[in-house]
Amino acid sequence: MNLQTEEFEIEVTGRGKRRLYRRRAGDEEVEKIIYADDGNIVVCPVEPVNMPKIGAAEHLMVELKKSVIFEPDTKNTFYVKFPIEVGVFTVDKKDVERIDIFTTVKAKYALYGPPESGIICRWWRSDVYAEEPEVNPLKEGVLRVDVENKYHEWVELQKVVFRAFDMKIFYNEHAYMHGMLTLLKKTTGETSFNTRKPKNMHGAIDIYAAKGIKKFDKKYFMEWGFK
Amino acid sequence: MNIVATIQETLDYEIAGIKVIEMIEFAVIFIIAVIIARIARMAVRRRFKEKLSPTTLNNMEKVVYYGIILIGFFIALPKGVSLGGLLVAGGIAGIVIGFASQTVVANLISGLFLMVERPVEIGDSIAVGDVSGVVKDIKVLSTTIRTWDGIYVRIPNEKVFNSNIYNYVAHGARRFEYTIGIRYSDDASKAIDIIKGILAEHPLVLKYPEPDVFVSELGESSVIIAVKIWAPSSHWYSVKKELLWKIKTILEENGIEIPFPQRVIWMAGGEKKEGRGKGKQR
Numbered sequence: 001m002n003l004q005t006e007e008f009e010i011e012v013t014g015r016g017k018r019r020l021y022r023r024r025a026g027d028e029e030v031e032k033i034i035y036a037d038d039g040n041i042v043v044c045p046v047e048p049v050n051m052p053k054i055g056a057a058e059h060l061m062v063e064l065k066k067s068v069i070f071e072p073d074t075k076n077t078f079y080v081k082f083p084i085e086v087g088v089f090t091v092d093k094k095d096v097e098r099i100d101i102f103t104t105v106k107a108k109y110a111l112y113g114p115p116e117s118g119i120i121c122r123w124w125r126s127d128v129y130a131e132e133p134e135v136n137p138l139k140e141g142v143l144r145v146d147v148e149n150k151y152h153e154w155v156e157l158q159k160v161v162f163r164a165f166d167m168k169i170f171y172n173e174h175a176y177m178h179g180m181l182t183l184l185k186k187t188t189g190e191t192s193f194n195t196r197k198p199k200n201m202h203g204a205i206d207i208y209a210a211k212g213i214k215k216f217d218k219k220y221f222m223e224w225g226f227k
Numbered sequence: 228m229n230i231v232a233t234i235q236e237t238l239d240y241e242i243a244g245i246k247v248i249e250m251i252e253f254a255v256i257f258i259i260a261v262i263i264a265r266i267a268r269m270a271v272r273r274r275f276k277e278k279l280s281p282t283t284l285n286n287m288e289k290v291v292y293y294g295i296i297l298i299g300f301f302i303a304l305p306k307g308v309s310l311g312g313l314l315v316a317g318g319i320a321g322i323v324i325g326f327a328s329q330t331v332v333a334n335l336i337s338g339l340f341l342m343v344e345r346p347v348e349i350g351d352s353i354a355v356g357d358v359s360g361v362v363k364d365i366k367v368l369s370t371t372i373r374t375w376d377g378i379y380v381r382i383p384n385e386k387v388f389n390s391n392i393y394n395y396v397a398h399g400a401r402r403f404e405y406t407i408g409i410r411y412s413d414d415a416s417k418a419i420d421i422i423k424g425i426l427a428e429h430p431l432v433l434k435y436p437e438p439d440v441f442v443s444e445l446g447e448s449s450v451i452i453a454v455k456i457w458a459p460s461s462h463w464y465s466v467k468k469e470l471l472w473k474i475k476t477i478l479e480e481n482g483i484e485i486p487f488p489q490r491v492i493w494m495a496g497g498e499k500k501e502g503r504g505k506g507k508q509r
Contacts, residue, residue, distance in 0.1 A: 052430050056459050107430040109459060111400045115436070120399050120459045123434045 001041060007104040007138045010088065012041055023088065025102045032099055039092035041099075044204040045141060045175035046087035047164040049122045051103045059220070060167075061112055061121035062143065063159045064128050067227075070149040070157065070183060077147070079133055080126040080160075081140040083107070084175055089205050096205055105139045112161050113224035121161055141175030146194075149183040157183075158227045162191045163220040165208055170201035187225040192218070249305035260299020268292045281349035285364065286342075330385070334368045337388035341365060346392050354393040355382060396460040400433060403456055403467050407474065408449030413483045415442050415450050421481055422454055422474055431466045433457040448488045 001012040008025035012034075019034045021041075049057045062080050070076060088100040110123035127133070132142050149155055160181055170176045178194040197203055238248040268288045275284055342365065347353050351362050353372070360374035370387050372380045395401065409418050419440045426432045426440070436457045443453035454474070458466040475485060 053462055056431065056462055106428075108434050109431060110434040111436060111457065115400050115402075115457070116398050118399050120433075 003043060005138055008086070008102065010043060021088070021099055023100055023102065025104055028102065030100055030102075034090060034099070036090065036092070039090050042089045042091050042205060044087055044089075044202070045169050045171050046085050046101060046204060046207050047167045047169065048083045048085045048103070048124075048141075049164040050101045050207070051085055051107045054101070057109055057120045057122045058164050059112065059119055059121040059161050060164060061110055061123050061159055061161045063110075063123065063125045064157065065125060066128055068128055068147075068157045070147055070155050072149055072152050072154060075146065075148045078145055079129040079131065080143050080145060081124075081133060081135055082126070082143045082175075082177065083122070083124050084137070084139055084141050086138075087205060087207060091205070098207060101207075112159075112222075118224065119161075135174050137174040141169070141171075141177065143177045143179055146178070146180045147183065148181070151183055151185055153186060155183045155186055156226065157181075160191060160226070161220065161222050162193070163218075166191075166193050166218060166220060168193050168195040168206070169204040170198055171204055172201050175204070176201060181222075183226075187223075189222045189226065190219040191222060192220070245305045253303040253305055256303035257296075257299055260296055260303065263299070264292045264295035267295055282345075282365075285349055330383075331368065333385045334383045338365070338367045338369070338384035341370070341384055341388060346397075347387075347394055351397065352395040354395075355387050356390045358382060359393075398460055400436070400457050401460045401463050402436075403458070403463060405454040405456075405471055405474070406443065407452045407454060407478075408446060408485055409452060409478070409483050410486045411450060413450070415452065417481070418452060418478060418483050421477060421483070422452065425470070425474055425477055426454075426456060429466065429470065431458050431462050432470070433459070447490070449486050 001010070003010040008023065011022045012019050013022070014020050017035050017037060019036065021030075021032045021034055023030045048060055060082065062082060064080065068078065083103065083105045085101055085103045087098060090097045090099055108123045110121055111118045112121050113119060132144070135142055145160060147157070160179070162179055167177060176198065178196075178198070180192050180194060181189055182191075183189045238246065238251075240247050242250070268291055271288050271291050272284065275287065279287065341347075347362050347365070347370070349362050349365060353359065353362055355370075355372070358372055358374060358380050360372045360378075360380065362370065363373050363379075364371045367384075369381045369383050372382060374380055407418075407422075409415065419442075422440050423438070426438045432438055433456075438457065439453070439455040441453055442450055444451035456466070456470070478485070
């Protein structure tokens with residue numbers, strides 16, 4: 001197997017049970033030996049919170065380059081871009097195991113909320129699009145955000161925070177997520193994901209499911225405002 | 228026949244109203260319960276090691292382990308032993324032991340308060356008194372810490388409870404800072420821009436709260452630039468180790484140097500002479 005792009009190269013060589021996995025992205029090179037009778041290698045986008053240190057964050061913060069203001073009691077949709085992290089997995093009938101995760105975009109983190117109780121998020125800044133934007137599929141994915149303003153006042157939005165645990169990524173030519181944001185007050189809201197698979201798209205492997213963690217529908221409560 | 232009769236007689240012999248055979252049964256059942264408890268504890272650890280936090284896993288292991296032992300204890304109790312009587316005896320013994328060992332009781336109660344209040348959790352980087360390191364276990368009587376140089380330290384819970392506890396990872400982010408001195412002849416604004424650029428490139432230097440870089444002092448030999456950086460608490464130390472030398476190197480690549488201490492000396496009636504060091508005259 002050989003997957004070569006301008007941004008990275010993945011190669012699996014060898015015969016019989018023993019295979020050599022080799023990946024190059026930028027200056028970084030990774031080599032791993034795989035012993036397997038059966039099974040496939042799957043390359044797909046994963047929740048963008050793992051680079052450069054797994055465990056540094058469990059949330060994604062998308063900061064909007066331009067604020068968006070929502071009228072009371074309305075429903076609207078906009079699109080933003082999100083950073084791509086690529087996961088490489090070995091898959092057989094019994095189990096899914098992560099071999100490697102990498103990215104070709106620069107990672108940055110930010111604190112959402114105060115230092116004593118806030119959370120570390122993978123930070124990303126995006127333009128706001130009325131329609132699905134074109135993306136470089138190796139660097140960016142499309143995140144559709146359905147916003148419902150349930151509050152009786154106008155609400156201004158400069159950032160939105162999603163929990164990686166709730167994410168469901170789909171892909172074909174590019175990665176895609178469908179997020180939802182409910183504005184409850186001027187400074188609080190809830191985010192979640194629509195997990196229904198869009199037509200002509202594949203469901204990406206979920207890194208939490210790959211770890212054996214059972215997922216359940218849950219919402220993330222944005223309690224520290226939208227600015 | 229004689230041996231069998233002797234064994235039978237021994238087994239039926241009563242000590243404090245309990246037959247020897249019942250005592251043996253108690254010991255066997257209790258030992259089996261301990262073995263089962265250990266197996267169950269190991270099973271819990273294997274099953275949930277990657278799914279639960281170390282503290283939760285540790286508590287779950289303790290509940291399973293001591294729960295099984297307690298059940299085994301009650302199953303193993305000889306029929307002649309009254310549970311009420313045992314509890315009364317245990318209570319009285321507890322009071323006696325309590326008076327005899329007040330320190331142990333103080334540690335026990337402090338341990339319970341620590342478990343409820345949870346100022347520290349297993350795996351946290353903390354400092355208690357003059358000991359700092361990673362919390363390895365929080366037991367009923369003591370807390371064990373592995374110091375940064377790998378030494379096992381057991382601290383009685385009473386001491387932990389009564390000390391100032393510094394938990395370095397209790398919050399998601401923490402700040403650290405450098406003070407960097409540059410020559411008076413260097414452009415401080417340029418140096419600040421360069422440092423800000425380095426910080427912007429590093430993924431684990433937090434975007435928010437933004438790092439703060441400014442001239443904090445006009446020192447004797449150098450212009451002091453303060454660099455205040457927020458990083459995830461879980462990774463701040465690696466960021467701190469990595470950045471200082473990088474800043475120094477890149478500043479020097481851009482012609483900005485960190486001067487040695489220097490002093491200008493004026494000789495009475497003579498020429499002006501510069502003090503030691505590479506820095507230029509102010």
